[in-house]
Amino acid sequence: MTIQQAAPQAPRSIRLNPNDNVAIVVNSGGLPAGAVLENDLVLIDHVPQAHKVTLQDVPEGGEVVRYGEVIGYALKALPRGSWVNELLLELPTPPELASLPLATKVPADLPPLEGYTFEGYRNADGSVGTRNVLGISTSVHCVAGVVDHAVRIIKERLLPKYPNVDDVVGLNHLYGCGVAINAPEAVVPIRTLQNLAKNPNFGGEILVVGLGCEKLRPETLMPELPSDQAMKNIMSLQDEGFTGFQQMIDRILQMAEERLEQLNRRQRETVPASELVVGLQCGGSDAFSGVTANPALGHAADLIVRAGGTVMFSEVTEVRDAVHLLTPRCIDEETGRAMLREMKWYDDYLAQGRTDRSANPSPGNKKGGLSNIVEKALGSIAKSGNSKISQVLAPGERATKKGLIFAATPASDFVCGTQQLASGMTLQVFTTGRGTPYGLAAAPVIKVATRTDLAKRWHDLMDFDAGPVATGEATIEEVGQQLFELILDVASGRKKPWSDVWGIHNALAVFNPAPVT
Structure with missing residues (x-):
């Protein structure tokens, strides 16, 4: 990457690869x-910040090259110094x-990094959480209002009694009834909900609130438990033993307090950094995403x-338009085929x-200088660093290996966050160029x-500034x-992200590719 450096107000540009025939403008407000610019390049047009x-x-018809890859073909002749935007490129x-x-x-293993630790919550199954949270699962959206109450x-x-x-x-989620519960793709939302409840930040304490008539039976969310044990963790609103709403709430409170007592026994302890499970995501991206935040991440x-x-x-x-740069990094052919399976x-x-x-x-991506999905994908995969890819997960599957993992999800911020939680993510790093108040409660x-x-x-x-890379x-x-x-x-809980300071948390959005009836 070549960065033109100059006085703060002087024109500045970034060219990422020697083969690139475009650069992006660094200056706030554009030029x-x-x-x-450098090499006596005179701008023909006004070029906004982050644009090419x-x-x-x-x-x-000529190739436009960024990241050393073709990101599009010129729809008209573009003289040296021209502004390049999405309207001028063929995908x-x-x-x-x-x-x-x-x-x-397959990248060779880098030297082990030793001596780094964090303060986490170790669970009975060996996993480690970064939070100590009581999660109340729902088997159907009908009960969401009751659970919120x-x-x-x-x-x-x-909660004040359990410091x-x-x-x-x-x-809460929008699944559970009015759906084709036996459709082949129903496996995605069902395993997502099953694995959400297993997230290490919930400490293994399971509480499920159901309605009683839904297609997704509450016990389905705990397939590893015997039915009699599973039923001890389920509260159904249609239970004939309840007379009125207040009795339903009282029962939820009773079951919640039993689990709060257990969770309150958890203490942070020093654990090796090998226990981290970190999700990477970008949203509201711009052309700087693949230059600063994503490579640093x-x-x-x-x-x-x-x-x-x-x-x-x-x-x-x-990832799809940059997958040719990822499949060679898969640890073996089986993992590579799994990545192709998810793309297909x-x-x-x-x-x-x-x-x-x-x-x-x-x-917003286009306003931030990203002309098309090819350019966006090339910047997005910079988050993956240079390690070999050890596992590929279908949506909602839980990670079973360590190292760098591709967990297939839609690109939607909310859906991706939900699916990564199901895969076992206990902390997420989210890069953005346009800005977003996005956060997760879990x-x-x-x-x-x-x-x-x-x-x-x-x-x-914003919790972290990657901008100094650009300058x-x-x-x-x-x-x-x-x-x-x-x-x-x-x-470790030593620092709190701004979304937690303000309590800004997005709703869960379970990916459901199966039919809704």
């Missing part, structure tokens, strides 16, 4: 026509899955893997909905700004190391 400028003449075809190399460039009372009356418990969270991800921990990256549509599954899923990958990116979310402009303007929403004030490795250390602090 006007006539501005002079041609470094050489590009003929009509390339995606990589042909059948021809991709598998496990041909009960959660408010638990927080007000019961070692961080929070109580209702695991990729370096932090490599450090976690070197420490023996687990890192999962996701978002199929934001999602291609078919989009086709059934009569749409394709061009539905991504969003208008796991801390560290939000990383791609630009210092955003970090300053949203000073009480040359810090290297990717330096910023990645700082982010790694912040992850350990947040996992």
Whole structure:
């Protein structure tokens, strides 16, 4: 990556790869026509911040190259110094899955990183949480209002009695009834709900509130328990023993308090960084995402893997157009084929909905300089760092290996967060260039700004500024190391992300590709 450095107000640009024929503008507010960049490059147009400028003449139909990869074909001739945006590019075809190399460039293991620890909650099954939370699962959305009412009372009356418990969270969702429960793809939402309840941050204490007539039987959420034991964790509103709403609430409170007493016995203890399970996500991305925040997060991800921990990256549509750079990194051909399986599954899923990958990116992404899904994907996969890919998960599956994992999810922030929780994520790092107040109640979310402009303007929403990479004030490795250390602090409860300070938490959004009846 070549960064032009100059005085603070002087024109600055970033070229990522020597083969690139475009660079992005660094300056806040962009640069006007006539501005002079390095190599006496004179801008023909006004170019907004983070948007691309041609470094050489590009003929009509010619390749536009960023990250050393073709991100599109010029729809008209673009002289040197032209602004390049989404209206001027033809989208390339995606990589042909059948021809991709598998496990041909598996990265060698980097030296182990020893001596790093955090303060976590160790569970009976050996997993470690970063929070101590009472989770109340629901088997159907019909009971969500009742659970929300009960959660408010638990927080007000019961939680103060149990100082070692961080929070109580209702695991509400839109699934459970009015659905084709036996459809093949119903396996996705069902296993997601089953694995959500197993998240290490909930400490193994299971409480399920159901209605009584739903298709998704509450005991289905606890398939590993014998039916008689499972029923001890279930409260059904249609139970004829209840007379009136207040009796229902009283029973939920009683069952909640029994579990709060157990959770209150949990104490943070020093554990090795190998117990981390960190989810990586980006949202409200811009063209700086693949320059600053995502590469720095990729370096932090490599450090976690070197420490023996687990890192999962996701978002199929934001991987699909760069998958040819990932399949060679899979630990073996079987893992590579699993990645191709998830790409193909999602291609078919989009086709059934009569749409394709061009539905991504969003208008905000384009305003932030991302012209199309190819450019977005190339920046998105920078989060994965340089480690080998040890496992591929279908949506809602739980991780069974350590190292770098691809956990297939939609790109939607809310759905991806929910699915990563089901896969066992206990802390998430979320990069953004446009800004978002996104947060999760079940796991801390560290939000990383791609630009210092955003970090300053949203000073009480952004947790970390990766902008110094763009200005040359810090290297990717330096910023990645700082982010790694912040992850350990947040996992230990020593620092609290802004979304938790304000209590800003998004609802769960379980991915349901099966029919709704």
